[in-house]
Amino acid sequence: MNVYDAGRMADVMAADGYVRTDRADAADVAVLNTCHIREKAAEKLYSDLGRLRPRSRAGGAPVIVVAGCVAQAEGAEIMRRAPWVDVVVGPQTYHRLPELVRRARAGERGLLDIDFPLESKFDRLPEEAASQGPSAFLTIQEGCDKFCSFCVVPYTRGAEYSRPVDAVKAEARRLLEGGAREITLLGQNVNAYHGAGPGGGAEWGLGRLIRALAEIPELARIRYTTSHPRDMDADLIAAHGEVPTLMPYLHLPVQSGSDRVLAAMGRRHTAGDYLGLVDRLRAARPDIALSSDFIVGHPGEDEADFEATIALVRAVGYAQAYSFKYSPRPGTPAATAEGQIDEARKADRLARLQDLLTAQQDEFNRATVGRVVPVLFDRRGRKPGQVAGRTPAMQAVHLCCEDPPSLLGEIRDVTITEAHANSLAGASIDRPPQPSPGCAHEAAENGRPN
Ligand code: 5AD
Numbered sequence: 219m220n221v222y223d224a225g226r227m228a229d230v231m232a233a234d235g236y237v238r239t240d241r242a243d244a245a246d247v248a249v250l251n252t253c254h255i256r257e258k259a260a261e262k263l264y265s266d267l268g269r270l271r272p273r274s275r276a277g278g279a280p281v282i283v284v285a286g287c288v289a290q291a292e293g294a295e296i297m298r299r300a301p302w303v304d305v306v307v308g309p310q311t312y313h314r315l316p317e318l319v320r321r322a323r324a325g326e327r328g329l330l331d332i333d334f335p336l337e338s339k340f341d342r343l344p345e346e347a348a349s350q351g352p353s354a355f356l357t358i359q360e361g362c363d364k365f366c367s368f369c370v371v372p373y374t375r376g377a378e379y380s381r382p383v384d385a386v387k388a389e390a391r392r393l394l395e396g397g398a399r400e401i402t403l404l405g406q407n408v409n410a411y412h413g414a415g416p417g418g419g420a421e422w423g424l425g426r427l428i429r430a431l432a433e434i435p436e437l438a439r440i441r442y443t444t445s446h447p448r449d450m451d452a453d454l455i456a457a458h459g460e461v462p463t464l465m466p467y468l469h470l471p472v473q474s475g476s477d478r479v480l481a482a483m484g485r486r487h488t489a490g491d492y493l494g495l496v497d498r499l500r501a502a503r504p505d506i507a508l509s510s511d512f513i514v515g516h517p518g519e520d521e522a523d524f525e526a527t528i529a530l531v532r533a534v535g536y537a538q539a540y541s542f543k544y545s546p547r548p549g550t551p552a553a554t555a556e557g558q559i560d561e562a563r564k565a566d567r568l569a570r571l572q573d574l575l576t577a578q579q580d581e582f583n584r585a586t587v588g589r590v591v592p593v594l595f596d597r598r599g600r601k602p603g604q605v606a607g608r609t610p611a612m613q614a615v616h617l618c619c620e621d622p623p624s625l626l627g628e629i630r631d632v633t634i635t636e637a638h639a640n641s642l643a644g645a646s647i648d649r650p651p652q653p654s655p656g657c658a659h660e661a662a663e664n665g666r667p668n
C-alpha cells in the first residue's frame with residue numbers, strides 16, 4: 219500500500235515538473251512516506267528525520283515532507299520533535315501535496331494537512347501516470363471498519379471505502395497499456411470490496427470484480443491482498459477454482475490460533491472457522507498456497523493460547539508468513555488492556571513461531587525443486603545478467619545469465635533447480651541449466667519485515 223501511495227505522490231508531483239530520484243542529497247523535495255502499524259515502523263521516521271536535518275536553511279536544503287499514517291496520527295508531534303520538517307500530509311490528502319510544497323518553497327513553515335475527507339481521495343488524484351512495470355498494484359479499497367483491538371488502521375486510514383468498478387477497470391486498462399501483465403488488487407480489507415457496479419449500478423463484490431477483470435485478455439495474472447477471514451464469501455472462494463488467471467496464492471491473516479485471544483482481538487471468527495475456510499479454499503483450488511500474519515503476546519495471551527497458534531500453523535501448513543510481537547499502539551483498546559505480556563516472553567514466543575513458519579516455508583520451497591513452473595519475470599536481479607520473477611505461489615525466482623531485457627514482462631516455464639531460504643533458482647527450459655560462477659543467487663527476496 220505504501221509503495222502504491224508513493225507512486226501516486228510521484229504522479230501528483232509530476233504535474234509540477236518533479237521527477238523521482240534515488241539520491242536524497244540531490245532532491246529538491248524529500249518525502250518520507252511512513253507506516254504506523256507497529257512502534258518500530260513509526261520510530262524509524264525520527265531516526266530518518268535526524269539524518270535529513272539540514273545544517274542550514276541556505277545552500278538548497280530540500281523541502282522535507284512527512285506523509286502517510288505516522289503523519290496522520292502524530293502530525294503536531296512531528297512538527298514539535300523535528301521543527302525542520304516543512305510539510306506533514308496524511309494519506310487522504312495527497313492531492314494537495316503540490317500546493318503544500320509550493321507554499322513551503324515560498325517560505326511558509328509548519329504546513330500540516332491531516333484532514334479526513336469523507337469522500338475518497340481517489341476522485342481528486344490524477345490518473346495513474348507512471349508505468350509500474352510487469353507487476354502492478356491497483357488500490358481498489360481503502361480503510362477498515364473492523365477495529366481489531368490492536369490495530370491503528372481504522373484510525374489512520376479511516377472508514378472502509380470501495381472504488382467503483384468503472385474506475386477500477388479504467389485503471390487496470392491503463393496499467394496494462396503501460397506494460398503490466400499482473401495486477402495485484404490492494405486494500406487494507408480488500409475482500410470487503412463492495413464498489414458501485416458499472417454505470418453506478420448495484421454493488422459488486424470482489425469475486426465478481428475478479429471475474430470481470432479476468433476477461434481482459436492482456437491480463438495474465440490477478441492477485442489481491444490483504445483479506446479478512448470474515449469477508450471470504452462463497453463467490454470469492456469459487457473464483458479461486460474457476461478463474462485460471464487468479465493466482466493460487468492467498469494472504470489470509472489469522473493473527474492467532476486461540477479462540478480466547480481471537481475474541482479479545484475482536485476478530486469475530488474462531489480458529490475452527492478459519493480452518494473450515496482453508497478447507498473450502500483447498501477444495502476449490504487444491505494447489506493454493508497460503509500465507510498469514512501472526513501476532514504473539516497480545517494482552518492476555520498465555521502459554522496455552524500460544525500453543526493453540528502453533529497447532530493452527532501445523533494444521534494449515536503455510537507457504538510463507540509474517541509474524542510480529544504485539545506492539546501497543548496509542549489510541550487502540552489493546553494498548554490499555556489488562557494482561558500486557560513482557561518483552562522477553564514475546565521474544566521467546568516469536569522465535570518459536572518463526573522456527574516453525576521458516577521450516578514450513580523451506581519445505582514448501584524445496585517441494586518445487588525439479589518442477590517446471592511458469593514464472594513472470596518482472597525485474598532484473600542484483601547480479602549482472604540475472605533476471606528475477608515470481609511463481610504463481612509468489613516465490614521469488616532468479617534465473618542466471620539469460621538476456622534480462624528480453625525476458626522482462628515474459629512468462630516462461632522454468633525448471634526450478636535450487637531452493638534457498640527466501641527464493642528459488644531456476645534454469646529456463648529453453649536451455650539446459652548453466653552453472654555460472656559469476657552469477658551466484660542471492661536469497662534476500664521475500665524477506666520478512668522486522
Ligand atoms: N502489533 C503487532 N502487529 C500488528 N499488526 C497490526 N497491528 C499490530 C500491532 N499493534 C500486524 C497484524 C496485521 C499486520 C499488517 O500487522 O498482523 O495483519
Ligand code: SF4
Nearest residue numbers: 362364365366369371
Ligand atoms: Fe486492522 Fe486488518 Fe483488523 Fe482492519 S481487519 S482493524 S486493517 S487488522
